[in-house]
Amino acid sequence: MTAATLSREDLEKVLWNVGRDVRRAMLHAVPNAEPHQWLYELVRSYPGRPGKAIRPALCLATCRAFGGSDAEAFPVAVAIEMLHNAFLVHDDIADGSEQRRGRPTLHADYGQALSLNAGDALVVLANQVLRRHARSLDPALADRVLDEFDTMAMRTLEGQATELGWRRDRVTDLAPEDYLDLILHKTCWYTTIHPLRVGALLGSGGAAPPPAMVHFGFYLGAAFQIRDDLLNLMGDELVYGKEINGDLYEAKRSLAMIHLGRAVEGDDSAVLHDYLSVDRPARTPAMIEGIRALLEKYRSIEFAHDYARGIAIAAMEAYEEAFGDCPESDDTRFVKALVPYMLGRDS
Amino acid sequence: MTAATLSREDLEKVLWNVGRDVRRAMLHAVPNAEPHQWLYELVRSYPGRPGKAIRPALCLATCRAFGGSDAEAFPVAVAIEMLHNAFLVHDDIADGSEQRRGRPTLHADYGQALSLNAGDALVVLANQVLRRHARSLDPALADRVLDEFDTMAMRTLEGQATELGWRRDRVTDLAPEDYLDLILHKTCWYTTIHPLRVGALLGSGGAAPPPAMVHFGFYLGAAFQIRDDLLNLMGDELVYGKEINGDLYEAKRSLAMIHLGRAVEGDDSAVLHDYLSVDRPARTPAMIEGIRALLEKYRSIEFAHDYARGIAIAAMEAYEEAFGDCPESDDTRFVKALVPYMLGRDS
Numbered sequence: 179m180t181a182a183t184l185s186r187e188d189l190e191k192v193l194w195n196v197g198r199d200v201r202r203a204m205l206h207a208v209p210n211a212e213p214h215q216w217l218y219e220l221v222r223s224y225p226g227r228p229g230k231a232i233r234p235a236l237c238l239a240t241c242r243a244f245g246g247s248d249a250e251a252f253p254v255a256v257a258i259e260m261l262h263n264a265f266l267v268h269d270d271i272a273d274g275s276e277q278r279r280g281r282p283t284l285h286a287d288y289g290q291a292l293s294l295n296a297g298d299a300l301v302v303l304a305n306q307v308l309r310r311h312a313r314s315l316d317p318a319l320a321d322r323v324l325d326e327f328d329t330m331a332m333r334t335l336e337g338q339a340t341e342l343g344w345r346r347d348r349v350t351d352l353a354p355e356d357y358l359d360l361i362l363h364k365t366c367w368y369t370t371i372h373p374l375r376v377g378a379l380l381g382s383g384g385a386a387p388p389p390a391m392v393h394f395g396f397y398l399g400a401a402f403q404i405r406d407d408l409l410n411l412m413g414d415e416l417v418y419g420k421e422i423n424g425d426l427y428e429a430k431r432s433l434a435m436i437h438l439g440r441a442v443e444g445d446d447s448a449v450l451h452d453y454l455s456v457d458r459p460a461r462t463p464a465m466i467e468g469i470r471a472l473l474e475k476y477r478s479i480e481f482a483h484d485y486a487r488g489i490a491i492a493a494m495e496a497y498e499e500a501f502g503d504c505p506e507s508d509d510t511r512f513v514k515a516l517v518p519y520m521l522g523r524d525s
Numbered sequence: 526m527t528a529a530t531l532s533r534e535d536l537e538k539v540l541w542n543v544g545r546d547v548r549r550a551m552l553h554a555v556p557n558a559e560p561h562q563w564l565y566e567l568v569r570s571y572p573g574r575p576g577k578a579i580r581p582a583l584c585l586a587t588c589r590a591f592g593g594s595d596a597e598a599f600p601v602a603v604a605i606e607m608l609h610n611a612f613l614v615h616d617d618i619a620d621g622s623e624q625r626r627g628r629p630t631l632h633a634d635y636g637q638a639l640s641l642n643a644g645d646a647l648v649v650l651a652n653q654v655l656r657r658h659a660r661s662l663d664p665a666l667a668d669r670v671l672d673e674f675d676t677m678a679m680r681t682l683e684g685q686a687t688e689l690g691w692r693r694d695r696v697t698d699l700a701p702e703d704y705l706d707l708i709l710h711k712t713c714w715y716t717t718i719h720p721l722r723v724g725a726l727l728g729s730g731g732a733a734p735p736p737a738m739v740h741f742g743f744y745l746g747a748a749f750q751i752r753d754d755l756l757n758l759m760g761d762e763l764v765y766g767k768e769i770n771g772d773l774y775e776a777k778r779s780l781a782m783i784h785l786g787r788a789v790e791g792d793d794s795a796v797l798h799d800y801l802s803v804d805r806p807a808r809t810p811a812m813i814e815g816i817r818a819l820l821e822k823y824r825s826i827e828f829a830h831d832y833a834r835g836i837a838i839a840a841m842e843a844y845e846e847a848f849g850d851c852p853e854s855d856d857t858r859f860v861k862a863l864v865p866y867m868l869g870r871d872s
Binding site for chain 2: 209211212213215216217220265268271272273289290291292294295296298299301302303305306309313317321324328331332335336338339340342343346
């Protein structure tokens with residue numbers, strides 16, 4: 179008899195195994211060709227660094243939960259993870275980030291121009307992996323999977339554009355709903371909604387995924403992103419793998435920051451305003467500490483924590499609807515266990 | 526009775542018509558969605574600017590010359606031009622260019638982060654256009670066309686990586702053969718070889734393109750690129766649409782520069798060395814004029830001119846082999862007339 183829930187340890191074992199297999203497959207998909215030092219060495223860099231592998235693991239488990247096999251979903255999971263790596267390369271350039279997965283970002287190592295180009299190559303290679311696999315599928319299902327992939331990519335780029343636009347235009351008049359709409363595009367489509375939908379599609383041989391799948395994916399992805407923002411504020415840099423406070427230096431519009439913007443009063447408003455109205459290089463460590471103190475004072479971090487907990491409850495309800503027709507298995511237990519895991523993870 | 530050759534005026538009319546139709550189709554392929562001001566407005570920018578349209582025109586004419594119709598090749602031509610626009614956006618960021626098609630570059634108008642993201646969206650949309658069309662083709666032909674598209678994209682990124690790598694690592698020990706190998710990857714694959722090959726594939730309903738097609742495409746594309754480099758050195762900025770001397774400020778390894786590097790003697794070597802060993806911002810107008818004087822003194826520009834003429838002769842021979850089995854038509858005359866046009870164009 180199997181346990182009704184999956185321990186955190188077992189869940190991390192699944193993630194670790196999937197991560198290892200997907201890394202291997204990504205590196206295998208990169209041509210062993212020239213120019214090595216200016217392109218393919220760069221292309222291999224992020225795919226070779228152990229990541230969380232939540233996206234491919236979610237896709238594979240969902241495919242199996244809906245009756246499919248790993249062979250049907252694995253290359254799709256690899257393509258998702260490769261596109262994710264492409265976006266990481268480009269996002270790190272756009273954000274001027276210094277660290278990724280515990281090592282210098284690609285542009286810190288190779289400069290911006292070569293890294294931008296290597297990110298483009300990862301996009302093309304992700305498409306190649308997906309398309310080659312699509313040939314083995316029923317043509318209508320293949321079209322559907324490829325369409326979903328393009329849609330997912332566009333939603334992600336729309337979200338990224340909005341977040342960058344908010345920052346560039348110093349948009350401050352934002353509510354929690356704006357944040358949710360942002361991360362629906364920027365994070366949830368490619369982190370959770372797409373892996374879930376395409377997993378269900380492949381597993382069931384082309385049946386439309388339950389409508390609740392989008393809701394479940396949205397809540398699960400939102401819990402993931404809110405936690406990610408909190409880790410950037412308070413995490414252990416060695417475990418987290420990115421620089422702590424990076425988001426604060428960028429003045430990223432996280433849920434906690436949006437809460438602060440609406441709660442702040444009196445002289446504190448001027449402190450926040452000064453911080454928001456300068457460019458990143460003008461933000462001093464003292465300024466960052468001042469903002470961090472305000473986030474504490476107005477309980478904005480607590481607000482984000484509570485919000486994530488509420489989202490997780492909604493995710494659990496949506497899970498029951500989305501996976502209600504699937505027989506219980508290690509795979510359904512894994513997907514379900516991801517909900518509390520999103521809240522508790524520290525990297 | 527039709528003339529045996531196409532006048533430059535008639536050739537430009539073909540390019541203008543194709544350009545107009547392809548622009549319309551590219552803009553039509555961009556969703557009318559949000560975020561407009563941070564994404565889709567940017568995505569529309571380059572596709573809305575009249576370009577030369579050599580790539581789509583070559584693809585369409587070759588398809589017809591091999592017995593096909595416009596309906597078979599048009600979306601492919603649109604996808605090629607869209608990918609070209611995506612690469613232009615990213616190249617302009619990598620090169621720090623200021624002007625494109627007579628207007629400020631995208632990153633000059635919108636900043637680097639949003640432009641990088643918009644370039645990514647153009648890649649995804651180009652793929653979408655191609656894939657949607659591929660559904661209407663015979664599956665084996667569709668696979669072939671999609672494979673060729675991915676290959677073309679990778680060759681282009683390899684070439685771009687090599688050129689950026691040469692500049693970043695201040696590689697100076699280069700011969701004309703290195704330059705030809707560079708532009709084979711960076712320019713010829715997507716400007717000429719791919720449009721020609723895929724046009725022939727579609728026109729003939731899937732027959733393998735004549736092997737001479739790659740040779741013809743290589744020589745035609747090389748003539749195009751050498752001319753482009755020369756225009757950057759000596760063209761009329763208003764007609765050319767990019768900033769003159771941009772390549773000199775970047776210390777681009779053009780054929781003329783490579784010739785100079787091998788010909789330079791005595792004190793002149795130190796002048797060239799000083800110029801190559803600093804970063805772009807440190808290159809003063811006086812320094813640029815000094816290099817330009819050396820290019821004159823050592824007849825390096827003349828060398829590049831002569832080289833292009835030799836390449837054009839080789840292109841004419843390869844044309845006869847590649848298109849030898851096609852009945853003469855307006856389309857074959859157009860393709861043939863592109864050879865002298867590449868050498869004579871001033872924009």
